[in-house]
Amino acid sequence: MKLFFGLLCLSLGASEVVQEADARALTAIVSFLASDALEGRATPSSGLTIASEYIASEFRRGGLKPGPGGTYFQEAKVSVRRVVREGFAVSFNDGTKTVAIPAETGMWSAGPRVELSGAAVRRLKVAELKDWKQESIEPVVILEGPGAPGMQQGLMRLAEAGAKLVVLVKLPMPLSPQTLEFDDQPKTKLVMLRSSDKDAEELFQSEAALKATAAIAEAGSKSDTVRNVIGILPGSDEALKDEYVVMSAHYDHLGAAPNEEGDKIFNGANDNASGVASIIESARLMSKLPVAPKRSVLFMAFFGEERGLLGSRYLVRHPVVPLKQMVANLNLEQTGRTDSSEGPNVGQANLTGYHFSTIHMYVEAAGKETELKIVKHEKFNEPFFMASDNASFAPGGVPSTTMSVTYEFPDYHKKGDEWEKIDYANMAKVTRTAAQAVYLMADAPERVVWDAFEPKIKSYREAAEKLK
Template sequence: MRYGLLFLLAGALAASEVVREADAKALSAMVSFLASDVLEGRDTPSMGLKVASEYIASEFRAVGLKTSFQEAKLRVRRVERKGFAVSLTDGQRSLSLPVENAMWTAGPKLDLAGVTVGRAKLDAMPEKVEPVMVLEGPMGPGLRGAVEKLAGGGAKVIVLVGIAMPVPAQAVEFEDQPQTGYVMLRTTNAEAEAMLKAGVELKANVHIEEAGVTVEAARNVIGVLEGSDEKLKSEYVLLTAHYDHLGMRPNDAGDRVYNGANDNASGVASIIESARLLAGLKVAPKRSVMFVAFFGEERGLLGSRYFVRNPVAPLWQMVANLNLEQTGRTDSSEGPNVGQVNLTGYHFTTIHRHMEAAGEATGLKVVKHERFSDAYFMASDNAALAAVGVPSTTLSVTYAFPDYHQKGDEWEKIDYANMAKVTRGIAQGTYLAAEAAERVSWNEAEDKTKVYREAAAKLVQ
């Protein structure tokens, strides 16, 4: 009887092995390097990003992971500012747009003389599309669709008026993506803006040089901790985080670096520390755990999309994806978020059950943000995995925070004691998902998962 009880106890303990505490100092060391000014904001592609990828790989090796790079070729198109000449005339007077007040997107060479300027609004598309179209704001969710519609109708220049969004001078794409045949243009010149807004009939002359094209490379960093079960080790739980950020803005005065400490050096440090915790267990979880640091999230989920297009193991064997974002700061724009972690698409998959059990074992609250949980499901790299059917979620401490996508997102502002607690809970949740007899699955009772379940069904061999 007593022996039997002991045996049962031992069995129960082994099944619920709990990872040790995470090291707050190690986390701050990793974040302070990745988010340092020297890495120049880790733009995709850039030397700073390359250095970051080497650093992450060396940390994976130190932990004992089987480490590799997955390199993608990217087409980079940069706006050629020389030769820019755009003028407007209303029949009475003409105005040349000063190049220093103009920003436009990378596109083809344009030479248009005396063409009619058409007008559109986000919710009011015109019958006839002209070569130059003014698209009037205010900014709204329909912008992308409106731009595509105008371009599809033959517009070569789409002038944004009253839509104060940044217009990137550089496009980063996969080589097989079609190149855009138009440019989006914005001017901050008050006189020109007034003329564009006035509603009078305008003609335009446009000369814009073709954007310069180079082919460059960026890398996903992959580290594998092999599972302990002969059969299940061919399945992988993915613990991922993007390591890129927004780079630099050369025209800014003073500090020019977008450091991206919370977004997302923190997530990367959390996966490295989780790797150390899981590799340090007496017995590895049954399934393998694959740690991936993605490039290019800020440029449109490029790294994760490349990863699912060129999977290093069959996608069917990737049983779950826990993706990390913003695990460092607790000063959410909605108030402090201490001792807790959020999941996107909380009830979309069974991942939340493993995280809830992990939270109980490590003293971490696992919460569903009622407004953002489902709404943000497609906003980070887990979306690329979900789109091909892999059950996924993004875990974070905060959604919006004061320095989000600003130069002030620096490493000193992170709460490392809290980050250690969160990292431990996530490592434990990853362990449970990799150890469980049952695979993580999509929630069939949730209508919003239908498209992902259909994608998953196609993966079954």
């Protein structure tokens, strides 16, 4: 109850704090970031680099301070690795016959060279991986689906135990011929392979004991640099200004498909030029305030969300301010379009993991001021908690959520996600609400906390305890 009254007073007192967001400014930002000139902002690409420069310049215009070292960028060194298809020769023998996998039926992941002759083969189901803790394993593993939680960690344990080649059977997990490896993390030790060859499929699904012979070339490797963009609004309270509310959005998207007919570019206007425009505009509105909130606000634009939350995970591995000083993360996604796949979403916004922390109370208080309805989507709010950059903060103990107008919309991850389709008047309202919510979290006497009872977030609560 104490928190409730505190908030109520604050929200009333703060009614005029964050002024109207500028719909034209939002249009300008989204139309540039989502223009064809930026080629869909793939991670990494020159379009992404140009976007990062632009965001930094907007942070400078807004009067934000740079991050540590006096720079608006947090650089990450990466290697882009690409499968080399030449020299591929993989076959299996069941004691009576040898079945070779034709290269043209194979998809495999970028990794080290694989060279095996008559190697032992082990069969495993994904479900068995969960408790699988042996110290060594055969060099070749046939891994059968369906997929299950913990599969990624299971694959890592297989690599540690000595598996060199993992053949995926009835497992629809995507295998990209190009991967990104961070220089601060161990290199991939195994190659995953899938084949659509009928004879091979039959052999993999049989019970026969198999021996494998394989030659797969080491993936090519090219060094590159990708960047998160950082801007800081310093807090006004001596005692609290070393604490930060993180307001974030990813600025990358899917890039382009140069070999396709017609439109080639995934513009990513709603996903997520809109979220970026909202944080830029929020930064501008908040830095115009006569008195900054008590705590500091850390504005962040992330690379690599579309490739697996890479930029936010990098930040959590290399926090620009200690995690224990981050009090909350409000992440923004898809703040522009109101034409949700479920019907029009005008005048409302969603939060993921709605009741996981006290963040919703601040956003609701802000929404009261701006007349924006804050919605708990019963079906989507929890599953989507893991689907954007806020998910990188939670295991580190930092309470987080993603705010969006829609979950699913008609052009999601399609080339038609273009800037003209956004409802900028509604986006201005959502942006103002998000900024107001960040202001309230940054200015409140209490820190945001995880829900004390929800069993699903026990590990997040424990991580938060460790930060103390």
